[in-house]
Amino acid sequence: MNLYPLKFYPILKERLWGGTKLGTLLGKELENDLIGESWELSGVTGDVSIVANGSFVGTTLTDLIDQFPEEILGKSVFERFGKEFPILIKFIDAQKDLSIQLHPNDDLARKRHNSFGKTEMWYIMDADNDAELIIGFKDDITRETYVESLKNDTLTDLLNYENVSEGDAYFISAGKIHAIGAGILIAEIQQTSDQTYRVYDYNRKDAQGNLRELHTELSVDAISYDKQDDFKVSYGQGTNVSNPMVNCPYFKTNFISLNKNMQFDVSDQDSFTIYMCIDGEVLIENDFGSISIRKGETVLVPAITNHILLNAKQAKLLEITI
Structure with missing residues (x-):
């Protein structure tokens, strides 16, 4: 079978915090100035990637996997995940701060949502001066302290802020509180999951004037309350090697x-x-x-x-x- 390298049409997502860098820096064709995400490779139901090149053009990723499961995924990957593509690949442009959020682990996501959890990593492709990420807490805290901070609107005082530059990389394990700050363009690699618990959104309103939904109760049992300075990825810069x-x-x-x-x-x-x-x-x-x-x-x-x-x-x- 002729299973050549497969390119897919990007799935562009309008977001409240989106901007134009996916167009100006990455060459995507944007319909407006609020495009926050380009889903490059997705098996998520309702947002399945479609082949853009060669003899399989117009075929969905799920149809390809259905026809050639082991040939596309690999035998061990197919045995572990079945025909569900296990990774979601994105480029993300945050013109404004994203909501402060976290994701459940596999066990909790399976129990609550019949879904994978969401562990992810970010590679910084572009960052404005003084751009920041939120990753984890600046100190160990308790569940009670966290709940009280939500009631008192003081959560941001407990968080760890990281200045970022092009080439920085971060690993975000499930349960770690985090947010992408304004002025950052990233490449994101994550488990195939769209389960996000939004815990703070700066009291912003959507286009209809409504406050965005928060997932306060769901987050309490999903969050990692330890400081855990394990998120910055160190890697070599050698040329012509992996x-x-x-x-x-x-x-x-x-x-x-x-x-x-x-x-x-x-x-x-x-x-x-x-x-x-x-x-x-x-x-x-x-x-x-x-x-x-x-x-x-x-x-x-x-x-x-x-x-x-x-x-x-x-x-x-x-x-x-x-």
Whole structure:
């Protein structure tokens, strides 16, 4: 079967906090000035990605997996997750602060929502001067302190703020309170889940003048109250090698900086490979075909692949597998 590198049409999401950087910096065709997310690779019901290149153009990701489960996912991935694609890939533009939020772990998400939990990582592609993320608490706190801070509108006094720059990376485990601050463009890798508990939103109103829904009661049992300084990702900057970034039960991510061709033997990998282009342009080739992508584009290389060739004069990539 001709399972070449697959590119998908982006699924653009209007958000209250969205902006224009997905267009100006990543070349997406935006319908308005409030586009906050580009879902690059998604198996989420109602938002399933559609192939944009080659003989499978117009085919959904779920239909491809239904036809070729082990060939697309890998045998071990299929045995673990079934035909549900386990990763959601996004680019996010926060023109304004996102709500302060957290996500349930697998056990809680399964019990409450029949869903995966949500562990994620962020790579900072662009950041305005003094842009900040919120990640975790600045000190250990108790459940009682947290609940009281929500009642007194003092939650922001308890939070940890991180100044960010291009190239910084962060790992956000399920249960960790967090928020993307204004002026930040990120590449996001996450479990396939849309379960978010919004706990504070600066008393903002939506387009209809309504306060946005908060999930105060759901959050209390889902949150990690310890400080846990485990979120900043340290990684190598070596050229023309895969520099490990994150290796967790849900995904593995490497950073690759290219100034010449690289070839990989992935015959023993037993997983698909995703490439997010975060700078430059690269031609990605497997045993069945090739495609060129540029900054802001994403490709899925099916697990049936034995060899991958990356052909670039100058490019930076995030490489994701299971």
